[in-house]
Amino acid sequence: MLKEITLSTSALRCLERLRTIDDYTYAHSVAVGSLMLALARHMGMEAGAVRDCGLAGLLHDIGKATVPSDILNKPARLSPAEFEAVKLHPVAGHALLRAAGGLPAIVLDVCLHHHERYDGKGYPSGLRGEAISLEARMCAVCDVYDAITSPRPYKAAWSRPEALRRMADWTREGHFDPAVFAAFEQILLASPK
Ligand SMILES: [Fe+2]
Structure with a gap:
């Protein structure tokens, strides 16, 4: 995956920072990057946009580099106050990437808006529908899929069919862009295992 994306000096520095957070966040980031590449390619985006x-x-x-590690690595569900602290990570991440400089604008946009929901009930801005960039809508799907199919100290991983079934329900409830989720589902249903 790393061979396929352009790693500028600035991106490499960010990647180093990412590795200091924790193993789960690092592995999750690599997985979401790979899923984003596959989804962008499947949706017919041009090479630069795929990268x-x-x-x-x-x-x-x-x-998440700015979230206290005892909260990030808590082996149980988060309290409401802890969850509020975690919810600051898109804005904090956007500031980190802006300070790093030299990154494509869409990379900053996705960082800031990957927890927006298609129905407007997400954060930090409560953007709705197409007001959320296509890339941020794609990242929302890839992010949730990897999170729920990964084992965590407080919950077992869901199987691929179970994860897709639950995400289809959430798409009907308004969480994800239905077209983006349909494209994502096509990739997974077409790939082995
Ligand atoms: Fe996130």
Whole structure:
């Protein structure tokens, strides 16, 4: 995956920062970057846009570097106050990437808006529908899929069919862009295992 995306000096520095967070966040970031590459390619985006999607997926959670590690690594569900602290990571990440400089604008946009929901109930801005960039709508799908199919100290990983079934329900409830989720589902249903 790293071979396919353009790693500028600035992106490499961000990647180093990402590695200091924790193993789960690093592995999750690599997985989301890979899923973003596959989804962008499947949706027919041009090569430069595909690379930007990979980089955006890789760096989307970099703001977690600013979340206290006892909260980030808590082996249980978060309290409401702890969850509020975690919810600051898109804005913090956007500031980190802006300070790094030299990154494509869409990478910063995805970092800031990957927790927006298609129905407007997400954060930090409560953007709705197409007001959320296509790339941020794609990252929302890839992010949630990798999170729920990964084992965590407080919950077992869901299987691929279970994850897709639950995400189809959430798409009907308004969480994801239905067209983006349909494209994502096509990739996974077509790939082995
Ligand atoms: Fe996130």
